[in-house]
Amino acid sequence: MKPTSEPVLTAGGILLLAFLSCLLLPAPLLGQELAQKLMSLFHFVDMNQLYTIIFCLWFLFLGAIEYLAIRFIWRRWFAV
Template sequence: MKHPLESLMTAAGILLLALLSCLLLPAPSLGLTLAQSLMETFHFMDLSQLYTVLFCLWFLLLGAIEYAVIRFVWRRWFSLAER
């Protein structure tokens, strides 16, 4: 039986790992021409808006990947639950 708060713990784990990614992993940097073309495509007012959205998406993606890897490793090798 699944725990009733498992979906909440999943989201909290992803956000926590995204925070750790912010502190430990490098963020992507765009070239000036690519940044300007993305600004025109998504109608941003300045470069800081583009980088804010880019960093949020980047670190949430890394957090989700880290969460999936850690959860897989935990369930595969360390979980005490019967299969």
Template sequence: MKHPLESLMTAGGILLLAFLSCLLLPAPSLGIELAQSLMTRFHLLDLNQLYTILFCLWFLLLGVIEYAAIRFVWKRWFSLERDS
């Protein structure tokens, strides 16, 4: 039987791992030409808006990847329950 708060724990785990990624992993940096083209494409006012959105998406993506990897390892090798 699944825990009723599993979806909440999943979202919380992803956010926690995203925050840890902020501390441990480098964020991508764009060239000036690419940054300016993205600013005009998405109608942003300055580079600060672009990099804020970029960093949020980057760290959430890393959090999802880390969560999926840790969950896979946990379910595969450390979980006491075995799916039939």
């Protein structure tokens, strides 16, 4: 039987690794034309809103990848 706190710890681990990613890895930089297209597509008022969404998604994506990699390594080589 799985512990009931596992989903909470999973989400917390992803958020923690996302925070570490924002300290270590730069987010992608969009060109001016692509940024204008995305702003008109999603109806953003200014580029600050666009980059806030991009940074959040980028760092959560990196955190999830890091979490899965660390979990795989832990279960493969270190777990008893």
